[in-house]
Amino acid sequence: MQPSAARDSWSELLDLVGKQKDQRAFRQLFSHFAPKLKYYALCNGLASHGDELVQEVMVTVWRKAETFDWQIASASTWIFTIARNLRVDFIRKMARTPTDGALDAEVLLGVPGEDEPVANVQRIIAERQVRELLPTLPIDQREVLGKVYMEGKSHQEVADELKLPLGTVKSRIRLALTRLRVQLEQS
Amino acid sequence: MSRTHHHPEDVLLMEFAAGVLSTGHALCIEAHLHYCETCRAAVSRLNLIGGAMVSQGAETSVPDEIFDRVLQCIAADEPAPAPAVHKPVGKPLVATLMDLPFDQLPWKRQLGGVSVYDIGASQLGCGERRVVLQKLAKGCKAPAHTHHGDEMTVVLQGAFSDETGVFLEGDFVLRDDSHTHRPLAVGNIDCISLSVLDAPVRLTGVFTRLLNPLLH
Numbered sequence: 001m002q003p004s005a006a007r008d009s010w011s012e013l014l015d016l017v018g019k020q021k022d023q024r025a026f027r028q029l030f031s032h033f034a035p036k037l038k039y040y041a042l043c044n045g046l047a048s049h050g051d052e053l054v055q056e057v058m059v060t061v062w063r064k065a066e067t068f069d070w071q072i073a074s075a076s077t078w079i080f081t082i083a084r085n086l087r088v089d090f091i092r093k094m095a096r097t098p099t100d101g102a103l104d105a106e107v108l109l110g111v112p113g114e115d116e117p118v119a120n121v122q123r124i125i126a127e128r129q130v131r132e133l134l135p136t137l138p139i140d141q142r143e144v145l146g147k148v149y150m151e152g153k154s155h156q157e158v159a160d161e162l163k164l165p166l167g168t169v170k171s172r173i174r175l176a177l178t179r180l181r182v183q184l185e186q187s
Numbered sequence: 188m189s190r191t192h193h194h195p196e197d198v199l200l201m202e203f204a205a206g207v208l209s210t211g212h213a214l215c216i217e218a219h220l221h222y223c224e225t226c227r228a229a230v231s232r233l234n235l236i237g238g239a240m241v242s243q244g245a246e247t248s249v250p251d252e253i254f255d256r257v258l259q260c261i262a263a264d265e266p267a268p269a270p271a272v273h274k275p276v277g278k279p280l281v282a283t284l285m286d287l288p289f290d291q292l293p294w295k296r297q298l299g300g301v302s303v304y305d306i307g308a309s310q311l312g313c314g315e316r317r318v319v320l321q322k323l324a325k326g327c328k329a330p331a332h333t334h335h336g337d338e339m340t341v342v343l344q345g346a347f348s349d350e351t352g353v354f355l356e357g358d359f360v361l362r363d364d365s366h367t368h369r370p371l372a373v374g375n376i377d378c379i380s381l382s383v384l385d386a387p388v389r390l391t392g393v394f395t396r397l398l399n400p401l402l403h
Contacts (some may be wrong), residue, residue: 010242023258030254035246042247051253059260077238084206084237087260090357094211103311108213108280109206112234130239149205149240153200170198177197182232 010075011068018065029075030058033179036081044087053090057083062112073112074127087152109144126182133180141176144169193358194226195219204233210311211318211339211383215359218279218341218381281320281381282343284310289344289379292320300327306381313323321382323347323372331369336385338362345388347371347377 013029016022032096034054036088060082068078085105137145147158155173159166195216197284202208203216220227284306285292294302300323307318323329325345340360347370348353354360362368372378 027254030257031248034240034249034253036241036244038247038249039245041243043244045238050247054249055253055256055260058254058257062257062261063264073234076240076242077235080238080241081234083241089208103210103280103284105206108210108217109203110217110230112231123231123235127235127238130235131243134236134239134243145240148201148207149237150244151353152205154202156209170196173198173201177201180236182236 008074009068011070011099014061014065014068014075014078015070017062018068026062029061033061033076034045034058037079040083040120040150041087042092043146044152046087049090053083053086056086056090060086067111067113069113071124075124077127078112081109082106083110085111091152129181137176137179141172141179144172145176148173193352193354193360194223195361197229200226200229201233201236204237208361209383211307211313213379214279214281214318215341215383216337218281218339218343219359221279225357240328252296279341281306286362289320289322290377294322299330300324303327303376307383311331318383321380323370323378323380324375325372325375327385328369331367335364337364338385341381343379343381345376346373347378348373393401 010029013025015020016025017029037054037057038050041047041053046053057079059138061079064082067076073081088105088109097139134142144158144162147153147161148155153161155169156166158164162169196231199208200216203213208382209217217364220230237242263279282289296302304320304322304323305316305318307313307316311318320343321340323345338361340354340362342354342356342358344356346356349368349370350366351368353373370378
């Protein structure tokens with residue numbers, strides 16, 4: 001597989017930001033991702049802080065772009081982990097849980113490339129498969145994935161909200177993982 | 188290949204990747220990941236799903252001035268960018284939270300060969316006795332106990348065995364309250380674990396259960 005064929009256009013733009021501090025490329029990334037990040041913030045209950053979170057994420061994207069490696073993760077995966085980490089920190093700050101730089105979500109949860117296995121073709125294939133297969137998930141599976149990833153809910157919270165047994169929530173998730181061909185070796 | 192044999196469930200790794208676990212639970216997963224390449228690969232797969240969900244998700248409009256603010260923050264950065272937070276190398280995050288090595292921590296002796304250091308209360312701002320380091324002195328067997336709710340454990344040093352198996356450094360165990368267990372430290376070294384408890388431990392032995400009020 002040719003590397004350039006495996007790299008999506010957002011990863012190419014992010015690469016330009018990292019290597020050349022290309023502001024036009026950054027503008028295009030912002031136009032594409034900012035509205036999606038704001039939706040992510042709103043789903044997580046951060047209604048009045050959506051713009052703030054978007055701003056923090058995109059500033060961080062710029063600052064860390066040098067470390068972005070499209071072979072380790074695509075731009076959308078990489079940006080997701082940044083958004084996730086900042087969301088976790090945000091929520092902890094709002095809850096006024098004492099925070100400590102050593103426990104920043106970036107260190108606790110990680111960012112691709114900073115502690116991941118070496119890039120491989122399987123990961124690039126998996127990235128494309130997940131993108132293509134996600135829209136084909138049955139509604140009930142898509143719903144539980146959405147509540148975990150987009151609304152920041154634990155499986156128990158999802159079970160409580162949907163009035164389902166916890167086992168059913170876990171089964172749906174596992175079915176979704178199988179359907180997305182995300183085979184987790186240890187399961 | 189993984190050095191460990193006991194892993195978190197796939198669904199729990201998903202909660203970790205989605206960023207929905209409590210700090211204590213996330214610390215346990217992070218510690219296990221330090222030792223386990225298989226689970227690290229699993230988490231990288233699970234991150235992919237997060238990326239796809241956001242990029243295929245709906246959109247909410249963002250005011251133009253947000254981009255201007257972003258550019259202002261970036262301009263203020265130059266030429267010295269903000270320092271990156273570095274992940275500790277060579278040990279799990281929990282081990283770096285204390286200034287002292289394990290053997291010099293102010294352990295509190297409990298029954299049998301068990302000692303506890305309440306890392307949650309001292310370092311994480313969690314409630315008491317919810318996130319702890321537990322030390323089982325070498326050769327010792329913990330008093331019979333159970334707990335209300337779940338107990339999540341990662342072995343950080345040494346090893347223990349109980350009714351369900353042998354657990355080595357890096358191994359991850361999630362137990363519910365449906366059974367009692369008596370871990371035994373194996374090998375010639377104290378067994379130290381990170382343990383996250385939903386509720387304080389209850390002693391269940393015929394005599395030791397009388398001591399429960401005293402321990403709380």
